[in-house]
Amino acid sequence: MINRSVCESEVFSAIYKNNANDLRNYLYYKFGDLETAEDLVQESFIKLWKNCVKVIFQKAKSYLFTVATNMFIDKKRHEKVVLNYQKQNKNHIDNQSPEFLFEEKEFMKKLQFTLGNLPDKQREVFLLNRIDNKTYKEISEMLNISVKAVEKRMHNALKIVRKEIGNV
Numbered sequence: 001m002i003n004r005s006v007c008e009s010e011v012f013s014a015i016y017k018n019n020a021n022d023l024r025n026y027l028y029y030k031f032g033d034l035e036t037a038e039d040l041v042q043e044s045f046i047k048l049w050k051n052c053v054k055v056i057f058q059k060a061k062s063y064l065f066t067v068a069t070n071m072f073i074d075k076k077r078h079e080k081v082v083l084n085y086q087k088q089n090k091n092h093i094d095n096q097s098p099e100f101l102f103e104e105k106e107f108m109k110k111l112q113f114t115l116g117n118l119p120d121k122q123r124e125v126f127l128l129n130r131i132d133n134k135t136y137k138e139i140s141e142m143l144n145i146s147v148k149a150v151e152k153r154m155h156n157a158l159k160i161v162r163k164e165i166g167n168v
Contacts, residue, residue, distance in 0.1 A: 006060050007052035015060050016045055023064055031072055040075075044068040107165070114164040122157035125150055 004011045020041055027037035044067045048055060055063050115123055128134045128142070136150045143150070 004057060005052065006048065006055050006057055011057065012049060012052065015048070015057075015064075019061050019064055020045070023068055026065065027068055027072060030069075031076075036072065036075065040068045040071050043071060110165050111161075114161055118157055118160055122153045122160070125153040126157040126161070129154060 006012060006015065023044065024034075024037050024041045027040055028034050031037065044064045047067050048060065048064055051063075115126070118126065124143070125139055128139045129136070134142070136147050136154070139150045140147045
């Protein structure tokens with residue numbers, strides 16, 4: 001079997017039979033998570049199958065152990081990032097009481113209504129600047145008007161919005 005290709009189904013099956021349990025046990029003993037270890041064994045063999053042309057028979061076991069270990073480390077890193085994100089956003093989530101959510105919803109309705117009632121040219125400039133983050137110069141070039149005209153439209157839009165819903 002030494003000179004045979006890993007891509008042959010009999011060779012691949014033999015590699016699986018000879019290494020799957022050892023690989024699972026290795027991952028379980030190293031990281032202490034049986035379910036993840038079993039999943040990674042399957043993913044490692046899938047990766048071996050997809051790359052069977054590149055992997056020689058003598059290196060198949062080493063390839064499997066390396067791939068599985070790297071995937072497990074990547075998974076743990078991802079979990080760490082998710083936990084850090086959750087910790088950072090815990091206060092934000094805690095502040096979203098039903099009262100806060102209701103007020104936010106009411107504010108969004110009022111904002112949409114106000115923006116919908118702006119004159120077309122003012123609404124266009126306001127949304128390009130505040131939503132699309134376009135500069136006054138970029139807006140003037142897009143609309144083929146002067147920067148002063150953009151400033152005037154934005155000023156008028158802000159006056160109306162502030163009058164209706166306060167500072168934005």
